[in-house]
Amino acid sequence: MMLLELGKDLILDYTLRTVALGSATLGVVSGALGCYAVLRKQSLLGDAISHAALPGVALAFLFTQSKAPLVLVCGAAIAGWVATLFVIGIVNNTRIKEDSALGLVLSVFFSVGLVLLTVIQKMPTAKQSGLDTFLFGQAAALLERDVVTMASLGGMTLMIMLFFWKEFKLLCFDSAFGASLGFPMAVLDVLLITLLVIAIVLGLQTVGVVLMSAMVVAPAAAARQWTDRLGGMVVLSAFFGAIAGVGGAVISSSAVRIPTGPTIVLSISAIVVFSIAFAPNRGLVWNWVRSQRERKKLQIEVVLNDLYTLASQHADLQHSHSTAVLLAMSANRGNVRHSLRELVSLGWVENVNTDEWALTSEGVIKARYIAERQE
Amino acid sequence: MKNYSDTFAIEVEDLTVAYRDQPVLWDVDLNVPAGVLMAIVGPNGAGKTTLIKVILGLVRAAAGRVSIYGQSYSDQRRLVGYVPQRGSVDWDFPTSVLDVVMMGRYGALGWIRRPGSRERRSALEALDKVGMRDLAHRQISQLSGGQQQRVFLARALVQDAQIYFMDEPFQGVDATTERAIVALLQELRAEGKTLVVVHHDLQTVVDYFDSVTLLNVRRIASGPVNEVFTETNLRLTYGGRIAFLNRTEDQPAETQNIPHVIKPAKVENDATGIGERSNP
Numbered sequence: 001m002m003l004l005e006l007g008k009d010l011i012l013d014y015t016l017r018t019v020a021l022g023s024a025t026l027g028v029v030s031g032a033l034g035c036y037a038v039l040r041k042q043s044l045l046g047d048a049i050s051h052a053a054l055p056g057v058a059l060a061f062l063f064t065q066s067k068a069p070l071v072l073v074c075g076a077a078i079a080g081w082v083a084t085l086f087v088i089g090i091v092n093n094t095r096i097k098e099d100s101a102l103g104l105v106l107s108v109f110f111s112v113g114l115v116l117l118t119v120i121q122k123m124p125t126a127k128q129s130g131l132d133t134f135l136f137g138q139a140a141a142l143l144e145r146d147v148v149t150m151a152s153l154g155g156m157t158l159m160i161m162l163f164f165w166k167e168f169k170l171l172c173f174d175s176a177f178g179a180s181l182g183f184p185m186a187v188l189d190v191l192l193i194t195l196l197v198i199a200i201v202l203g204l205q206t207v208g209v210v211l212m213s214a215m216v217v218a219p220a221a222a223a224r225q226w227t228d229r230l231g232g233m234v235v236l237s238a239f240f241g242a243i244a245g246v247g248g249a250v251i252s253s254s255a256v257r258i259p260t261g262p263t264i265v266l267s268i269s270a271i272v273v274f275s276i277a278f279a280p281n282r283g284l285v286w287n288w289v290r291s292q293r294e295r296k297k298l299q300i301e302v303v304l305n306d307l308y309t310l311a312s313q314h315a316d317l318q319h320s321h322s323t324a325v326l327l328a329m330s331a332n333r334g335n336v337r338h339s340l341r342e343l344v345s346l347g348w349v350e351n352v353n354t355d356e357w358a359l360t361s362e363g364v365i366k367a368r369y370i371a372e373r374q375e
Numbered sequence: 376m377k378n379y380s381d382t383f384a385i386e387v388e389d390l391t392v393a394y395r396d397q398p399v400l401w402d403v404d405l406n407v408p409a410g411v412l413m414a415i416v417g418p419n420g421a422g423k424t425t426l427i428k429v430i431l432g433l434v435r436a437a438a439g440r441v442s443i444y445g446q447s448y449s450d451q452r453r454l455v456g457y458v459p460q461r462g463s464v465d466w467d468f469p470t471s472v473l474d475v476v477m478m479g480r481y482g483a484l485g486w487i488r489r490p491g492s493r494e495r496r497s498a499l500e501a502l503d504k505v506g507m508r509d510l511a512h513r514q515i516s517q518l519s520g521g522q523q524q525r526v527f528l529a530r531a532l533v534q535d536a537q538i539y540f541m542d543e544p545f546q547g548v549d550a551t552t553e554r555a556i557v558a559l560l561q562e563l564r565a566e567g568k569t570l571v572v573v574h575h576d577l578q579t580v581v582d583y584f585d586s587v588t589l590l591n592v593r594r595i596a597s598g599p600v601n602e603v604f605t606e607t608n609l610r611l612t613y614g615g616r617i618a619f620l621n622r623t624e625d626q627p628a629e630t631q632n633i634p635h636v637i638k639p640a641k642v643e644n645d646a647t648g649i650g651e652r653s654n655p
Contacts, residue, residue: 039468166489170481174464177530180431180457181482182449228514230469 006250015140019253022142022150023245023264026203029154030212031219031241032161033199035234036192038220039172044099045084045193046216048106050200052083054113054209057134058120067130069146069205073153076201083109084193113209137208137261139249150202157198160191168192169230206249208261215241218268225279244268296342301370302330303339304348307359308367320358382445384409384538384569385430390439392425399425403439403594407571407586409537412564414574414583414600417590418613423573424460426590427540431457443538453482456536458527460543466515466523473498473511475526479533494533501529506555521552528559538569545576557583580604 009016037046053076060075061067083105090101120131133141161168170178171188179185196216203212223237248264277284306329311319327336340357343349348363359367387405391398400422407413415423428434430441432448443451456479476498477490484490490498502508505525510518518526524544531539544560545553560570560583574580580587580600587604589595589612596608 039465041465163487166481166484167486169470170478173468173470173475174459174478176428176433176459176463177457177478178481179433180452180455182452183481224469228469228516229471233469 010246010250014144016250016253018142018144018147019139019249019260020246022147023139023206023249023260024242025147025150025154025245026206027215027219027241027243027245027264028238029157029199029241030203030215031223031237031239032158032234033196034216034218034220034241035223035230035237036168036172037196037216038224039230043213043217044102045087046196046200047213048083048087048102048109049080049197050204050209050212050216051106051113052109053077053080053201053204054134055079055109055116056113057131057204057209058113058116061120061131062116070149072134073149073201073204076204077197079109080197080201081194084197110209133208133259134204135208135210136259137204137206137211137264139206139260139264140253142206146205153198154202157195161195164188164191206245206260207264208259211261211265214265214268215244218265218272219244222268222272222275225275225282240268240271244271296339299335300339300342300346303336304343304359304363304367305370306330307349307357308364308371311359311364317364318358318360320352320356323355323357326357383407384411384444385571386440386442386445387426387430388440390426390429390441391437392422392429392434393437398592400429400436401592403590405588405594405597407569409569410564410567411586412560412570412572412584413586413588414572414580415588415590416574416577416580416612417595421591421612423590424542427457427542427571427573431455431540454537456531456534456539458531458539458541458544461520461523461527461546466518468515470515471511472502472507472513472515472518472526475515476501476511476529476533479530482534497533497535498529501532502526504532505529505559519549521548524548524552524556528556536568539563539571541570541572543573543575545574545579577609 010020011017034046037043056075056077056079057072058075059079060072064071086105087098087101090096090104091098096104117132117135130138130141167178167183167188170181170183171185171192175185175189178188200212200216203215207215219237219241220233222240223233226236227233244264244267247267248262249260251267252258252260252263275283278286280286303326306326307321308317310321310325310329311317323337323340326340330336340349340351343363344351348360348366349357350360352358383406385405385407387403390400390403390405392400403422403426405426415426417423425434429436430443430448432452441448443455448455473495477494479501480490480494480497484494499508499511502511505528507522507525507529510522515523515526524546528541528544531541544556548556560572563570564585572584574584581604584600586598587600588597589603589608591612591614595612596603
């Protein structure tokens with residue numbers, strides 16, 4: 001019932017619909033491009049870009065006295081871009097490593113942004129209010145034209161990504177090989193980072209500079225758990241981003257005064273936790289089950305092997321032996337009784353007396369096979 | 376096809392490369408005739424990988440010239456195939472064996488165009504040659520070291536090049552894969568291709584290669600194995616850190632088979648001095 005209500009609201013309620021569409025757009029764009037950042041181990045770059053965007057927003061407002069999203073987003077993009085150039089410059093020209101360079105640039109730009117924001121707050125005009133929503137995001141402030149701007153910019157970004165699909169894949173997987181083929185890898189690198197900057201600044205108004213990097217990293221990390229193909233990863237990551245965006249925006253606008261950033265990030269975190277735990281092949285639960293199965297199989301093989309070794313000292317390979325002997329052989333470790341029950345249910349061992357066990361003919365064949373494999 | 380035999384396949388002239396103040400390659404001259412299977416041998420930090428990377432235009436030279444069949448690399452790159460070190464990429468990247476091999480066609484495809492059924496076919500053929508066709512659709516993280524190396528070789532094969540540069544293709548592969556790779560290299564040479572291979576194992580140089588370049592920042596020597604791969608040159612390259620088996624006592628029969636060549640037994644970290652020459 002509640003879901004039905006919600007669905008109706010999403011379609012009919014203007015505010016909620018705008019908020020949901022905007023959040024879905026940012027989720028799709030940052031989810032898709034985030035894959036490249038994650039695969040290139042540049043997750044922190046997203047963090048630096050988003051934090052660095054804050055002074056850009058503030059300066060754009062100071063210079064233009066306008067709060068039009070396009071103006072602020074442009075300021076954010078330029079600042080994010082400049083920050084990236086600083087990082088690259090520091091890495092290339094000093095002995096400071098990339099992680100430290102990212103940390104430096106992030107904190108310096110963010111502090112400048114905070115100072116500027118405080119200055120703007122203290123200005124005597126009334127126009128400045130609302131700029132601080134860029135810190136933690138406020139999806140409820142989205143207007144239809146904002147969403148149109150986001151969707152067209154985001155759509156363009158995704159088109160470029162698809163256009164250079166093959167080249168970007170080469171850049172992420174084996175850049176040196178790509179360069180040997182004659183592709184200008186440095187140019188592609190700058191292009192891909194530019195797309196990432198656009199993806200990040202698109203989400204700033206909704207998610208905020210503090211948490212935006214989560215929307216770059218988290219959907220991609222979750223998607224990687226479920227698929228082994230780049231295409232699948234990008235699609236799934238975009239999908240996760242959209243779900244988290246809409247979910248977070250709806251939660252934020254239905255409760256009073258919760259900023260959108262944290263709710264969106266909590267939504268995507270839930271998806272990440274679920275993916276890390278339950279995804280087939282790479283998930284923790286799956287791994288645990290697999291290792292248990294392997295362990296059990298190994299234990300069974302040990303007992304079968306012991307029985308075979310014992311029996312081969314008799315003329316009859318199906319000669320029976322007591323549990324005590326088997327226990328002694330495996331030094332009371334490895335769950336011998338349980339393994340024996342398993343072996344009986346497999347039909348490889350039979351229980352002769354209450355406490356005596358013998359190989360069946362099928363068990364002899366199995367034991368021989370295992371013994372040969374071990375040699 | 377054009378007849379390339381009148382010029383050298385690769386010409387390197389006065390090449391110097393430096394990282395910061397440290398020279399990595401110093402005034403290197405190198406002429407590689409077409410159709411040879413050449414090892415580049417030298418101690419760690421000798422600049423072997425850098426030499427390949429400079430030739431391929433991946434590292435900028437401080438001075439010097441490189442030409443491929445008499446012209447610059449950028450004009451001739453379609454003639455060149457490259458096998459980077461296996462460890463240079465992330466093998467957990469979400470892609471399949473077939474996909475990686477098709478990357479060898481990206482250069483010929485050019486911008487934007489996607490690989491299609493033709494690229495697929497040539498990739499499968501190349502996988503067949505390296506004995507990996509059954510694993511074409513496997514995720515690359517599930518491959519063993521030897522299989523990873525075969526994938527890289529298959530990727531170079533679909534480049535359909537005249538000259539191949541390979542950076543330690545025998546690094547960390549099992550004996551079976553090593554034999555398979557050697558057979559493949561020799562087959563390529565028989566087809567008239569030129570191969571330049573960075574190699575670490577001095578013991579196999581004589582068996583696997585017909586030419587060798589000894590490198591330690593400077594080029595020590597370069598030419599046919601039986602002329603160049605001598606104790607004097609090796610000592611110049613490795614700075615006396617080589618121990619030789621005394622083959623006149625241990626294995627006289629084998630020494631007679633290769634009268635001009637010394638087989639170094641192993642490279643040791645500490646200076647243990649030079650053993651006796653095998654055939655005085």
